[in-house]
Amino acid sequence: MNTIFVAGAGTMGLDIALVFAKAGMDVIVRDISDAILDAAKQKLETKLEAAVTKNRLTADEADTLRSRLRFTVELTPAQDADLVLEAIVERADLKIGVFRELDALCRPECIFCSNTSSISVTQLAAASGRPDRFLGMHFFNPAAVMKLVELTRSLTTSDETFQAVYDLARRIGKEPVEVQDSPGFVVNRILVPMMNEAVCLLQEGAASAEDIDKAMRLGANHPMGPLHLADLVGLDVLLYICDVLFDETHDPKFRACYLLRKMVRAGKLGRKTGEGFFRYD
Ligand code: CAA
Ligand code: NAD
Numbered sequence: 001m002n003t004i005f006v007a008g009a010g011t012m013g014l015d016i017a018l019v020f021a022k023a024g025m026d027v028i029v030r031d032i033s034d035a036i037l038d039a040a041k042q043k044l045e046t047k048l049e050a051a052v053t054k055n056r057l058t059a060d061e062a063d064t065l066r067s068r069l070r071f072t073v074e075l076t077p078a079q080d081a082d083l084v085l086e087a088i089v090e091r092a093d094l095k096i097g098v099f100r101e102l103d104a105l106c107r108p109e110c111i112f113c114s115n116t117s118s119i120s121v122t123q124l125a126a127a128s129g130r131p132d133r134f135l136g137m138h139f140f141n142p143a144a145v146m147k148l149v150e151l152t153r154s155l156t157t158s159d160e161t162f163q164a165v166y167d168l169a170r171r172i173g174k175e176p177v178e179v180q181d182s183p184g185f186v187v188n189r190i191l192v193p194m195m196n197e198a199v200c201l202l203q204e205g206a207a208s209a210e211d212i213d214k215a216m217r218l219g220a221n222h223p224m225g226p227l228h229l230a231d232l233v234g235l236d237v238l239l240y241i242c243d244v245l246f247d248e249t250h251d252p253k254f255r256a257c258y259l260l261r262k263m264v265r266a267g268k269l270g271r272k273t274g275e276g277f278f279r280y281d
Contacts, residue, residue: 005081009040013087015143103129113137118244125154183248198226203259227277231270
């Protein structure tokens with residue numbers, strides 16, 4: 001595993017690319033427009049400069065990381081990849097489209113992973129053209145800091161593929177857990193309803209956004225309140241996960257709060273747009 005192709009340079013894709021580069025791998029980062037890639041490169045510079053300022057990296061180490069990361073709008077560089085990590089928007093149709101195109105380009109032994117938060121890994125694997133060499137590799141936000149990766153087996157993932165990605169997760173300094181394909185896997189099945197419930201409390205006027213978050217920080221020892229966490233995740237991503245949980249189970253406990261849907265319709269997506277339940281500079 002020396003060359004990794006990361007599809008998507010958004011909140012997760014860029015941080016995940018940096019995690020692989022820090023572990024010594026060459027990383028190709030692909031997104032759909034030059035403007036998006038320019039913004040990602042700018043964010044990368046900000047992260048590297050901050051790390052050098054805080055003495056977490058030397059200037060030479062930062063240069064080495066820069067040299068390991070290559071940004072492109074093309075899919076063809078994926079032909080050199082040992083592993084594809086897909087981190088594009090949380091939509092099954094778009095993910096399947098990207099995997100189908102990549103299957104035609106990549107070497108047969110290349111493993112396909114999805115960072116999906118909720119979409120059935122078996123559904124993606126079946127459509128990918130390589131059902132045995134496919135699994136969920138789910139990082140957590142911020143990917144540079146969070147230790148966990150959920151490794152989700154589809155019904156068709158081979159043991160060899162699972163083991164290769166398990167070893168890779170250890171090599172990049174993460175702690176893997178093995179999960180079977182089920183709606184929301186483990187963490188989001190528990191965490192997403194909690195964030196959604198916080199939005200419901202806000203909608204009902206039970207408390208202010210500040211106080212809902214303060215209550216969970218000081219009363220449950222959470223590192224950040226659920227509404228700040230929702231803003232960090234992205235309200236569009238959160239809504240999509242709620243909808244998948246509901247569609248897959250038809251259980252009303254997973255129904256998205258209407259205020260969450262309105263926030264997404266208004267383009268208030270959290271940190272990435274500068275405003276969600278809170279404002280960000
Ligand atoms: N990139 C790199 N480093 C980061 C970072 C980022 N985006 N954000 C924070 N850090 C680092 C900081 O530099 C700092 O490092 P040092 O201690 O070495 O200085 C450290 O993390 C702590 O950061 P802060 O002091 O700024 O703030 P904090 O102590 O509140 O920690 C946090 C920030 C790690 C985000 C913490 O608040 C936290 O753990 N929050 C919960 C995160 C969480 O639950 N994530 C899961 C979301 S759900 C998901 O990801 C799945 C999904 O599918 C949606
Ligand atoms: P994001 O909206 O920040 O970024 C998504 C990126 O995908 C954008 O830059 C977009 O231009 C790009 N994209 C869209 N269509 C594409 C295509 N066809 N090919 C290549 N790139 C394309 O989203 P994100 O928060 O980084 O989420 C990405 C994935 O990671 C989703 O599946 C999400 O569920 C999952 N995830 C998100 C979080 C989180 O906290 N945000 C945590 C874990 C997993």
